[in-house]
Amino acid sequence: MSWTDERVEILKQMWAEGKSASVIAKELGGVTRNAVIGKVHRLGLSNRTAAPAAAAKTTPEPEAVKPPPPREPEAKKPEPAPQAAAAPKPVEKPANLPIPPRKPIITAGQPLPPQPSANEISAEALANLAEVEKRARKLTLMQLTERTCKWPIGDPATEEFWFCGLPCQPGKPYCEAHTAVAFQPMSSRRDRRSASR
DNA sequence: CCCTGATTCGC
DNA sequence: GCGAATCAGG
Numbered sequence: 001m002s003w004t005d006e007r008v009e010i011l012k013q014m015w016a017e018g019k020s021a022s023v024i025a026k027e028l029g030g031v032t033r034n035a036v037i038g039k040v041h042r043l044g045l046s047n048r049t050a051a052p053a054a055a056a057k058t059t060p061e062p063e064a065v066k067p068p069p070p071r072e073p074e075a076k077k078p079e080p081a082p083q084a085a086a087a088p089k090p091v092e093k094p095a096n097l098p099i100p101p102r103k104p105i106i107t108a109g110q111p112l113p114p115q116p117s118a119n120e121i122s123a124e125a126l127a128n129l130a131e132v133e134k135r136a137r138k139l140t141l142m143q144l145t146e147r148t149c150k151w152p153i154g155d156p157a158t159e160e161f162w163f164c165g166l167p168c169q170p171g172k173p174y175c176e177a178h179t180a181v182a183f184q185p186m187s188s189r190r191d192r193r194s195a196s197r
Numbered sequence: 198c199c200c201t202g203a204t205t206c207g208c
Numbered sequence: 209g210c211g212a213a214t215c216a217g218g
Contacts, residue, residue, distance in 0.1 A: 003210085020201065035211050037202060042209070046203080145200075 001030030003039060015040055018142065026146075132177040137165030149175035151182070 001007070007028055014024045021040070022033040040046060133153050139162060144150055149164035150173045166175035174182050 022201080032211070033202090034213080038204095038209090038211050041203075143200095147199080 001028070008039070008043070011036065011039060012043070012045065015045060020142070022145075023142075126181075128177050129181060132166065132175065133164065135166065136162065138162035139165035149173070149178055151175070151178035 003011075010028060011024060014027065015021075015036075019027075020033075021036040025031050025033040025036045028036070136153055137148070138153075139148060141163065143165065144163055147168045149166045149168055151164040152161065153164060154161035164175055164178055166177075168174065169176055169179045172179045172183075
């Protein structure tokens with residue numbers, strides 16, 4: 001794979017959204033997180049929101065004197081939204097919109113798991129599930145990885161929402177318990193005729 | 198151990 | 209320019 005214009009766009013977008021290099025790499029496919037990071041740096045958009053923590057470790061800068069700071073002609077971006085701090089209008093709804101700019105990017109992968117619909121699951125499995133969810137690591141979407149259970153718990157529209165996050169079954173997107181309820185053989189969900197209208 | 202990004206350097 | 213290897217850190 002090569003860095004086509006589109007792929008670079010996706011890269012920029014996702015990086016700007018705070019996606020990790022590995023996630024971006026998976027999304028793009030055909031590249032590793034190293035490739036992504038490398039590209040990010042080459043594009044000059046390394047730090048996204050001030051993170052000097054792991055930025056400077058070894059200062060390879062001989063560091064002498066810099067009389068004339070040859071700064072590049074920084075292109076100004078159209079970002080004139082400084083947020084009104086006063087009380088201009090009585091907005092009754094604070095509206096928690098951390099990430100509203102959901103651009104219509106064409107993300108193919110990332111098959112999110114289905115919501116636990118009203119299925120007929122064995123009592124055992126359900127009981128076990130309840131226990132498992134108590135032990136859930138309550139990961140956020142961004143904390144999910146290849147090896148964390150991606151089973152959603154709670155209502156995405158509220159604060160009460162997170163992902164299981166327990167260790168995945170090899171090759172599965174969920175932990176053992178959630179794999180059990182996610183991939184049910186049709187046999188256990190038949191009798192739908194009880195209310196055969 | 199899992200993960201993160203940063204840097205180096207041969208290609 | 210690219211990205212694997214490596215590094216440094218959480």
